[in-house]
Amino acid sequence: MVLPCAGPMTSHASEPVAPGDDNAHFGSKEDNLRWYREMLRIRRFEESAAQAYTRGKISGFLHLYIGQEAIAVATKELLQPHDQVVAAYRTHGFAIAFGSAPGACMAELYGKATGLVGGIGGSMHFFDRKHQLWGGYAIVGNHVPVAAGHAFAAKYRGESGVTLCFLGDGAVAIGPTHEGWTLAGLWKLPIVYVVENNLYSMGTPLSRSIPVEDITLKAAGYNMARERFQVTSVAETKARLGEAMRLAREESRPVLVELITYRFRGHSMSDPGKYRDKDEVEAWRRSDPMERTMQALRRLHGISEEELEAIDEEVIAEMDEAVRFAEESPAPAPEARFHNILAES
Amino acid sequence: MALIQIRHAIRDAIAEEMARDERVFLMGEEVGHYNGAYKCSEGLLERFGERRVLDTPIAETGFAGVGIGAAMCGLRPIVEFMTFNFSAVAFDQILNNAAKIRHMTNGQFSVPIVFRGPNAAAHMLGSTHSQAFEPFYAHVPGLIVIAVATAYDAKGLLKSAIRDENPVVFLESELMYSVKGEVPEEEYLIPIGKADIKRPGKDVTVITWGQGVPVALRSAELAAAEGIDAEVIDLRTLRPMDTEAVLTSVRKTNRAVVLFHGWPYGGVGCEVIAQIQEQAFDDLDAPVLRVCYEDVPMPYAENLENLVLPTAERGLAAIRAVTYRR
Structure with a gap:
């Protein structure tokens, strides 16, 4: 339930909630099969990307989403045609979930002409307008007011579209975030800000970066509604995020949502994650939404190991093909560096 | 020809473009009810209403960013900085978003926006309020930078800037807002990029x-x-x-x-x-x-x-x- 501004604090963010195994956390067999496959597609895509990075095929920064996939998958199913999603630099999952071709995504990481943005942006600057992914922003927090601008435009034109703006817990301290939230609240813009709280701002835990434990307490100061929960399943995430989007769409009410989640990999490929111990990571693995969905498929729907294996093989084949496409694609033409700097008016 | 102040040439350019194009709107500190810190938007709120003439809080990063986001959706924002000295706190929005988005998205998005306001020293405002910002902005590929000195140029170039598909930094002068110059009665545009x-x-x-x-x-x-x-x-x-x-x-x-x-x-x-x-x-x-x-x-x-x-x-x-x- 989306709470009004004031409300009690919920779970302690540094320890995972032990999710219930009751069926209410899961959807139908068809839902779970679809969600499992989509989460697996993101995970296998990123594992392929990580391998390519290790082989020196990809350079720059590569921030993996592994562990957080359920959020992108739930978001995809909530989008209506005029909605747009603005995210930061941990964005591969959104692109894959929203329908961007894995080959184009991989080619972007490879810096190839066939990439999502022609090899101009790289991992941190994914934009796929056709699939409602409006960035792709790598300066922490500077997309927060831009996303408010998308919502402003919808309201200005009287359109029904909602903007969903994802940011990390590491973007909560910086100024542009608060100026964006101020204007969203002041002008009652149809926007949902979703803080993906994966507990670490790079290597710094929340306790050393944000003065309150519950980030949604900040909503009160911006006249935003608020919602906060740990992501343990696509079903629950979809239901609760969907309610936030309904408020934004139907009442033009900005909402601040905090999703407590966990990334199993480092902040980027260069981060071995020495600031957290194995026990902590293992505890979170037990509430990994993808793993739990797989278990539900076995337990609730009687899906066999062979069937699960077959899904995985299909997904791996799809991502192998994406890698092949990226490797065989041409580099951008030399003159491409001059393109799209200014529009010809 | 009419003999008008530069501030009125700017106001008339904005008013003509707003009347011509529903997508154009003005936002900034004190642009509406106060009629502009330097009266460059005098009468615009009364004529066009609060939907299109928006007073903002003192949050340059916020409203510069909102303008950029709205421009990406096809609107044509005019963002007034009360002085370009205050654009410094919105510099990241101009440098990393306005100037980069078309390039970074491989042409999927454009940012047709105008950032305008007075630039450089006025009279006895001290070090933080007397700076000329053109070197910072002219340094950046992806931006257009204009500086005007007459009523004729201000009106003709501002109209072109508002119609341009690119982000434009439009530099005016507090000391010169009252300077009068001749401006044609009929509509005219001055092409960007011509001395x-x-x-x-x-x-x-x-x-x-x-x-x-x-x-x-x-x-x-x-x-x-x-x-x-x-x-x-x-x-x-x-x-x-x-x-x-x-x-x-x-x-x-x-x-x-x-x-x-x-x-x-x-x-x-x-x-x-x-x-x-x-x-x-x-x-x-x-x-x-x-x-x-x-x-x-x-x-x-x-x-x-x-x-x-x-x-x-x-x-x-x-x-x-x-x-x-x-």
Whole structure:
């Protein structure tokens, strides 16, 4: 339930909630099969990307989403045609979930002409307008007011579209975030800000970066509604995020949502994650939404190991093909560096 | 022709474009109910309403970002900075979003937005409120930078800026908002990227823009009294620069002075001089000189400020030097 501004604090963010195994956390067999496959597609895509990075095929920064996939998958199913999603630099999952071709995504990481943005942006600057992914922003927090601008435009034109703006817990301290939230609240813009709280701002835990434990307490100061929960399943995430989007769409009410989640990999490929111990990571693995969905498929729907294996093989084949496409694609033409700097008016 | 103040030329340009195009709107601090800190938006709220003339809180990063986000959706925001000194806190939005989004998205999005407001020193405002921002913005590929010095140029160029598909930084002058100039009754546009010869001459080229223009013209008058015929070129657009206009003049006069409001180090003046020496080196009969701020933060005290600012007398001294007259 989306709470009004004031409300009690919920779970302690540094320890995972032990999710219930009751069926209410899961959807139908068809839902779970679809969600499992989509989460697996993101995970296998990123594992392929990580391998390519290790082989020196990809350079720059590569921030993996592994562990957080359920959020992108739930978001995809909530989008209506005029909605747009603005995210930061941990964005591969959104692109894959929203329908961007894995080959184009991989080619972007490879810096190839066939990439999502022609090899101009790289991992941190994914934009796929056709699939409602409006960035792709790598300066922490500077997309927060831009996303408010998308919502402003919808309201200005009287359109029904909602903007969903994802940011990390590491973007909560910086100024542009608060100026964006101020204007969203002041002008009652149809926007949902979703803080993906994966507990670490790079290597710094929340306790050393944000003065309150519950980030949604900040909503009160911006006249935003608020919602906060740990992501343990696509079903629950979809239901609760969907309610936030309904408020934004139907009442033009900005909402601040905090999703407590966990990334199993480092902040980027260069981060071995020495600031957290194995026990902590293992505890979170037990509430990994993808793993739990797989278990539900076995337990609730009687899906066999062979069937699960077959899904995985299909997904791996799809991502192998994406890698092949990226490797065989041409580099951008030399003159491409001059393109799209200014529009010809 | 009507004789109007620059502030009214700016207001009329905004009003005409808002009337013409529903996508155009104005936002900034005090632009609505207060009618603009410098009255450049006088009457616009009354005419167009709160939907299209938006007072913002003091949150430049916030409203610059909202403007960029709205522009990506196809609206055409005009964002007023009460002074460009305050654009410093929105610099990241202009540098990393407005200037980069078209490129970074491989052309999926454009950012048709105008950032406008007064630039450079006014009178006794101290170091934080007296800065010229064109070097910061003209440095950036992906931006258009315009600086205007007459009512005619302000109206014609602002209308072009609002219609342009690109992000435009539009620099005005607090000291010059009351300066009157003739403006045609009928609609006109001035193309972006074209310099204007504000005074023709044959002995020396004075390249200038914005608040430097009236100073350069007075220097030319003083020089004329000594028999030196100076040509004054107002760049009007700083990026992209009308290099051809500069070179054509320098090839004729063989001597050049760059006169502007701003610091010498790494500024637009350096770019002008680099273009001249790269492309017209053999045409030069003297080193190109700069007349601009001294390389210090602007002091408040009147006597000290006057020492730092470019003046007609300093302009004359430079003109004498490059023409080897003492």
